[in-house]
Amino acid sequence: EAGVTQFPSHSVIEKGQTVTLRCDPISGHDNLYWYRRVMGKEIKFLLHFVKESKQDESGMPNNRFLAERTGGTYSTLKVQPAELEDSGVYFCASSEGSWPSQETQYFGPGTRLLVL
Amino acid sequence: DAKTTQPNSMESNEEEPVHLPCNHSTISGTDYIHWYRQLPSQGPEYVIHGLTSNVNNRMASLAIAEDRKSSTLILHRATLRDAAVYYCIAGYGQNFVFGPGTRLSVLP
Numbered sequence: 476e477a478g479v480t481q482f483p484s485h486s487v488i489e490k491g492q493t494v495t496l497r498c499d500p501i502s503g504h505d506n507l508y509w510y511r512r513v514m515g516k517e518i519k520f521l522l523h524f525v526k527e528s529k530q531d532e533s534g535m536p537n538n539r540f541l542a543e544r545t546g547g548t549y550s551t552l553k554v555q556p557a558e559l560e561d562s563g564v565y566f567c568a569s570s571e572g573s574w575p576s577q578e579t580q581y582f583g584p585g586t587r588l589l590v591l
Numbered sequence: 592d593a594k595t596t597q598p599n600s601m602e603s604n605e606e607e608p609v610h611l612p613c614n615h616s617t618i619s620g621t622d623y624i625h626w627y628r629q630l631p632s633q634g635p636e637y638v639i640h641g642l643t644s645n646v647n648n649r650m651a652s653l654a655i656a657e658d659r660k661s662s663t664l665i666l667h668r669a670t671l672r673d674a675a676v677y678y679c680i681a682g683y684g685q686n687f688v689f690g691p692g693t694r695l696s697v698l699p
Contacts, residue, residue, distance in 0.1 A: 578640060
């Protein structure tokens, strides 16, 4: 069974540009999460989708970040415009739809974003 | 959210058991205790989770205190591949909080 995949693996952009990160969850997983680790700090929660709906987006840092999950399958995280402090590793995770299985999250390898 | 505290680092010899402690004194009654680990340049990897009873799987064992305020991840025979940062997490959703974790070094 394929795991969580993320694209691209690395992205280098200039300040002010736009970047879109993609996450493909494990097939059949209703829950999809985004996290990030910036500036060597701890991994922080960004948001949680249940199917195509945003269950919790309390961790989104500001309105430059937009996450979507059309059709309840893959998700995109767009940063527009990117700032230097957005550099870091962005992780996606997915889990099954029903409790308690939804508690176990499976993470992708991450997208390493560098904003110059 | 249930904050967890772990030692910053631990060291083990290869082939020996490792006990990684975690305190979660503010855990709620329905919060599972999760352990993940992260190898360099990889995403976090699920290790084990439990609610009240001790749990075993092919990777590790999880011993949960009776009052659920602490737990211990047990690697029965550490290998060089087990060198990673281990995270203990108690909570769900926005309360699924990664702390600094414990950096485990395994010596040959």
